[in-house]
Amino acid sequence: MKGGITGLVFDIKRYAIHDGPGIRSTAFLKGCPLDCLWCHNPEGKDPRPVLSFVEARCLSCGACAAACPEGAIDFSPGSFPKTNRERCTACGACAAACPTGAREIIGRRYTPQGLIEELLQDRPFFEASGGGITFSGGEPLAQPEFLRECLILARKKGLHVALDTSGYAEPRLFLELARLSHLVLYDLKDMDEERHRKNTGVPLAPIMKNLQSLFEEGIPVWIRIPVIPGMNDGPETIRAYVDFLSRLPTKPPVFLLPYHDIGKEKYRRLGVPSRLDGLKPPSRARMEELARAFSKAGLEVHIGG
Ligand code: SF4
Ligand code: SF4
Structure with a gap:
């Protein structure tokens, strides 16, 4: 164990049931290189408190x-x-x-030991439910040394570990940290290169490449798609998602996450303007319609998560 590594965490969610299998504790690491228009965790973007x-x-x-x-x-x-x-x-x-x-x-500073000990408090729930811990953000890969130590420690303690990521990271580092995880929750925000760049601030191509590498390595993946009305839910985009995912050798489960505006109050608290004011969340009927497009292609699909 290297000494002196610390990380900045902006939230810990206990009894989480949507961040991987079973009951989990999720640690949200600060800092994110993306700038998604719909971000609902604006407090996680800045790498500083x-x-x-x-x-x-x-x-x-x-x-x-x-x-x-x-x-x-x-x-x-x-x-x-x-x-x-x-x-x-x-x-x-x-x-x-x-x-x-x-x-x-x-933004609270933790040592890897301090964070894992805090997350371990709910171990009986993890064991009873087949759960574990999840690292999310922000973008957890934005604090790679801290994340690496946390993953190693968690595995030594026998915990199931999931990594929730946008996949936007240097490929070697990405794969190294993904290999230390039992499951990767992969946020695939769009299938159109230009729009992805415009709405998230980063290119899609390296994200697709990193995703491909997970399948090549046989690392279990759950795909998470934020459904943002009028942005990534048009018929061509949905077809592109379905075509890509249904052709993979191991079809991953797909989680469609409806856009919500719960983050609005957070923007006010931080004194930051919210850029999607007025955008309405998709209806349940619309989400079910989208889900059918995935299930028709033989994909396991969930709404929410
Ligand atoms: S506003 Fe508060 S946190 Fe910011 S510099 Fe002043 S005392 Fe410190
Ligand atoms: S003015 Fe408001 S924010 Fe400032 S110390 Fe008093 S209660 Fe707190």
Whole structure:
């Protein structure tokens, strides 16, 4: 075990039932090289800690402004404090001074041992259900050294480990970390190169190449497709997904994840504009219609997950 490696985690979800088989604990690692228009975890994108502010909890007492060493908070009595995010260093002084928890620093540093020990607390549930732990993000491969140590440690403890990834990573590193996982949950966000680049900020080709390498290696894969109305749910795109997946030698299960706007409030808390305001989630009937296109081709398909 190498000493001194730490990682930044922005959330731990316990009793997760959609992040791999059985009951699981999912650790969300900070940092992501993609910039998906529909991202519902905006707090995970920045590789550094970020400040979150919940206006509904604020008493307008001004304690945060008095505590800020950067002079980043503008406060006038009777109003809500305004934070200059460019000046904010996410030092946490305002969060410590806030009497209501309206301010919070998102991103906690862990050693691999510390994180695995925390995740291990639910081991009896994993054992009873055939579950385990899942590394998600952000993009977990954006903290490769930390992830590697966590995967090695988890395996030593006999845990089932899943990796939830966009697949956008340097191929050798990607394969090395995928080989340390029992299952890869692969987010395939589009089948059109140009649109993928436009809506996620990165090319599709290296993602497809990395996915192919998982099949060549025989690493179990679950495909996760976020269904974003008007973007990747047109007939040509659905046909492209079905053609590609149904021709694979081992047909992976497919999980269609309907777009939702639950992340909207998170954007407000971070002071970041949400770019898909007004987009409606697909209806259940629409999701079932899409699912039929996959099942007709002999693919195991699930809605949600
Ligand atoms: S986190 Fe630190 S720098 Fe940022 S607003 Fe709070 S006190 Fe100021
Ligand atoms: S310290 Fe907390 S409650 Fe007081 S003004 Fe700042 S955010 Fe609001």
